[in-house]
Amino acid sequence: MKVTSQTRAEPVAEPSALNRLRITEIFLSLQGEARDVGRPTVFVRLTGCPLRCRYCDTAYAFSGGTSMSVEAVLKVVAEHAVRHVTVTGGEPLAQRAALPLLTALCDAGHAVSLETSGALDVAGVDPRVVKVIDLKCPDSGEAGKNRLENLRHLGPHDQVKFVIYGRADYEWARSQLKAFDLAARVEVLFSPVHGELEPALLAEWILADRLPVRFQIQLHKYLWGDTPGR
Numbered sequence: 001m002k003v004t005s006q007t008r009a010e011p012v013a014e015p016s017a018l019n020r021l022r023i024t025e026i027f028l029s030l031q032g033e034a035r036d037v038g039r040p041t042v043f044v045r046l047t048g049c050p051l052r053c054r055y056c057d058t059a060y061a062f063s064g065g066t067s068m069s070v071e072a073v074l075k076v077v078a079e080h081a082v083r084h085v086t087v088t089g090g091e092p093l094a095q096r097a098a099l100p101l102l103t104a105l106c107d108a109g110h111a112v113s114l115e116t117s118g119a120l121d122v123a124g125v126d127p128r129v130v131k132v133i134d135l136k137c138p139d140s141g142e143a144g145k146n147r148l149e150n151l152r153h154l155g156p157h158d159q160v161k162f163v164i165y166g167r168a169d170y171e172w173a174r175s176q177l178k179a180f181d182l183a184a185r186v187e188v189l190f191s192p193v194h195g196e197l198e199p200a201l202l203a204e205w206i207l208a209d210r211l212p213v214r215f216q217i218q219l220h221k222y223l224w225g226d227t228p229g230r
Helices: 070-079 098-107 148-153 167-179 199-209 219-224
Strands: 020-030 040-046 066-069 084-088 111-116 130-134 159-164 187-192
Touching: 020 070, 040 070, 066 070, 070 098, 084 098, 098 111, 130 148, 159 167, 167 187, 167 199, 187 199
Parallel strands: 040 084, 084 111, 111 130, 130 159, 159 187
Antiparallel strands: 020 040, 020 066
16 A cells, blocks of 8 residues: 555545544655755655645645554555655644654654654654754744744754745844754754745855854755655
8 A cells, every 4th residue: 555645635534543644645755855865765744734834835735635543654654665754744743643653653663753843842752753843934924833942852863944035034043043052952954945045045154154054955856846745
């Protein structure tokens, strides 16, 4: 069994049991971002998100999806036969069963990362999971949803990502870097909004300010564009 983007248009009732989730797609690709960029990775994209960022590139995951048990998700993931798994969305933590899923993936021997907006509490995430928090910059339109207390729950293996639309976002991200001493605590990623900010310009800003961050682009978009399931 393989769940792909073709299943996303099938609306289902909200799963009521703790071990059931709404899944938009499960697919094998190269990790396009963060520390494991370039690694073959299975992506488990959960359906639904309480945020509406102005430049969101996964709006197709806001609704629909297929109802699956945690066990069924594990089975599909195992069929891809790779170690790295990323649970993403939407906003995965909007579903209660995301936490049991993350733990089950770790128990199965996977190297697991969670891509989250940081608008929801991460305290209950299994400590074996690499948390990648997308701290929302002002131009996203959702900076007011940042749950800054989540930063207390991050360790050295976790990551904070700033998706930057323009110079104002860059200045804001730089101020947060300093205010929370982020570079001393976690790996910090600066990424340009694809198609809006020229990557070379962001790279020049980082170099000019000698920022202790990792510049990144979304590798998968340069390989396959905005195709779902890639």
